[in-house]
Amino acid sequence: MPCGRCHNERWVTMKVKRISGSGTVQSFSAAVPADQFESVMDGRLNEYARDAKIDGFRKGKVPMTIIRRRFGSEVESAIASDFLQSAVEQALADHDLVPLDVVPERMPKRAPGAPLDLQFTVHGVATFKVAPFDRLEIDVPVVDVTEADVDAEVTEFSYMFGATEPAETDFGARSEDTVVAELFDRSDPANPKRIPVGGLATPTSFQRTWGEAADIEGIRAGEHREFQVSPLPGNCYAKPFTLGVLARAVHKREPASMEDLMKRLSAETEPDLRANVRTMLEHAMTSGSERLKVVRLIDKLVKANRLNLPEPYVDKVAAAYDAGQSSPIVPSEHQVSSDQLARSSIVAELLLSKIADDHDIQVNREEIVRFVVQNVDPNQRNAEDVIRQRLADTEVVKMVAVRIRREKALGLAMKEAQLNETQISNDEMRRMMATIPPITLEARMPGGAADPAAAASGAAS
Numbered sequence: 477m478p479c480g481r482c483h484n485e486r487w488v489t490m491k492v493k494r495i496s497g498s499g500t501v502q503s504f505s506a507a508v509p510a511d512q513f514e515s516v517m518d519g520r521l522n523e524y525a526r527d528a529k530i531d532g533f534r535k536g537k538v539p540m541t542i543i544r545r546r547f548g549s550e551v552e553s554a555i556a557s558d559f560l561q562s563a564v565e566q567a568l569a570d571h572d573l574v575p576l577d578v579v580p581e582r583m584p585k586r587a588p589g590a591p592l593d594l595q596f597t598v599h600g601v602a603t604f605k606v607a608p609f610d611r612l613e614i615d616v617p618v619v620d621v622t623e624a625d626v627d628a629e630v631t632e633f634s635y636m637f638g639a640t641e642p643a644e645t646d647f648g649a650r651s652e653d654t655v656v657a658e659l660f661d662r663s664d665p666a667n668p669k670r671i672p673v674g675g676l677a678t679p680t681s682f683q684r685t686w687g688e689a690a691d692i693e694g695i696r697a698g699e700h701r702e703f704q705v706s707p708l709p710g711n712c713y714a715k716p717f718t719l720g721v722l723a724r725a726v727h728k729r730e731p732a733s734m735e736d737l738m739k740r741l742s743a744e745t746e747p748d749l750r751a752n753v754r755t756m757l758e759h760a761m762t763s764g765s766e767r768l769k770v771v772r773l774i775d776k777l778v779k780a781n782r783l784n785l786p787e788p789y790v791d792k793v794a795a796a797y798d799a800g801q802s803s804p805i806v807p808s809e810h811q812v813s814s815d816q817l818a819r820s821s822i823v824a825e826l827l828l829s830k831i832a833d834d835h836d837i838q839v840n841r842e843e844i845v846r847f848v849v850q851n852v853d854p855n856q857r858n859a860e861d862v863i864r865q866r867l868a869d870t871e872v873v874k875m876v877a878v879r880i881r882r883e884k885a886l887g888l889a890m891k892e893a894q895l896n897e898t899q900i901s902n903d904e905m906r907r908m909m910a911t912i913p914p915i916t917l918e919a920r921m922p923g924g925a926a927d928p929a930a931a932a933s934g935a936a937s
């Protein structure tokens with residue numbers, strides 16, 4: 477095939493053939509004849525010679541022997557990488573593969589005067605079509621905020637804005653105090669797994685999330701407790717398990733006066749205060765509903781598009797999740813294994829990329845700037861500098877573009893899906909929000925690229 481990245485491309489031919497495997501894991505080889513490689517090499521070195529500035533020689537007058545000695549290794553490596561990239565692209569096109577990971581069997585090198593031999597393995601999936609969106613049915617939880625909800629929130633705010641101080645080591649947390657804790661799933665005592673939620677909670681809010689059995693009232697800094705927790709509507713655990721709680725610190729809290737609370741929440745009267753609290757609570761419930769809508773849409777999309785995945789790549793992603801080196805773009809609503817999470821996240825990334833490609837979704841500079849500006853606190857002292865730095869960072873810009881593109885793809889699917897509103901309580905929504913990690917649409921697959929289809933472009937890097 478012609479190599480579009482190489483000089484003298486009309487003279488270059490490269491045959492790519494599959495040497496082993498089928499389906500999701502396939503290995504390929506390719507070879508570039510020595511004379512054709514040398515022709516490309518000479519063309520590149522001639523370009524270097526025209527522009528090279530070397531002490532003792534005028535520009536463009538450096539002898540080729542010196543150019544080759546100075547730049548030959550660098551140029552040869554770049555050409556070999558270009559050929560590898562072209563070979564990968566041809567293999568993908570010839571065998572209808574969508575790549576997830578491309579693994580060179582060895583770095584492309586050759587002996588002087590010898591052909592360039594390449595070998596690489598592609599982990600990918602067969603080309604596919606996305607199932608129609610209008611077949612997706614999604615239950616969307618909604619909350620009607622009650623007066624009792626407002627009462628509880630006002631009480632919570634009064635302690636939030638009241639006096640707080642670190643408690644003594646032997647002080648046991650009261651229902652209104654804040655406990656800083658780490659949580660663990662200790663179903664297997666020999667292999668406890670850290671739960672990536674928790675952080676700050678009062679004993680009251682902790683029971684709201686994990687159930688009456690999870691009583692941390694009276695817990696002291698450094699104390700460890702275990703509870704047999706049963707599933708509650710809203711939290712992500714589908715079966716009973718042992719919850720471990722390690723208290724790192726306890727903070728005493730005393731309630732603020734009504735006058736202080738009204739001042740904090742910009743209210744002139746108590747009815748105004750309650751109205752403001754209701755508005756904030758309704759906003760939080762709406763945000764929770766939108767978040768769950770995305771989680772459930774992704775889940776339905778994945779289940780409607782069952783793709784056969786390369787097992788080595790699934791293992792790689794699951795290991796990265798276990799090690800905390802990567803995270804799924806959308807968390808599961810239920811507690812699942814790293815393997816299951818990896819499978820659903822890989823398929824989700826492939827689907828969002830495919831939807832964006834099928835609908836020619838583009839992201840422009842204005843959208844990227846708007847996103848960056850909206851995600852920088854305008855009140856911080858150096859906000860403008862932070863914005864400029866982020867927009868100048870190529871990796872940040874790529875990550876933002878990926879997120880926006882995926883959001884647009886999700887929006888298309890959401891517009892056609894069947895959405896069914898289901899009424900739930902404020903407590904149930906809080907449990908859902910407390911036990912589901914954040915959505916990170918810009919997350920990247922380990923070893924690959926932000927967009928699965930771009931995995932091929934990183935093969936030679």
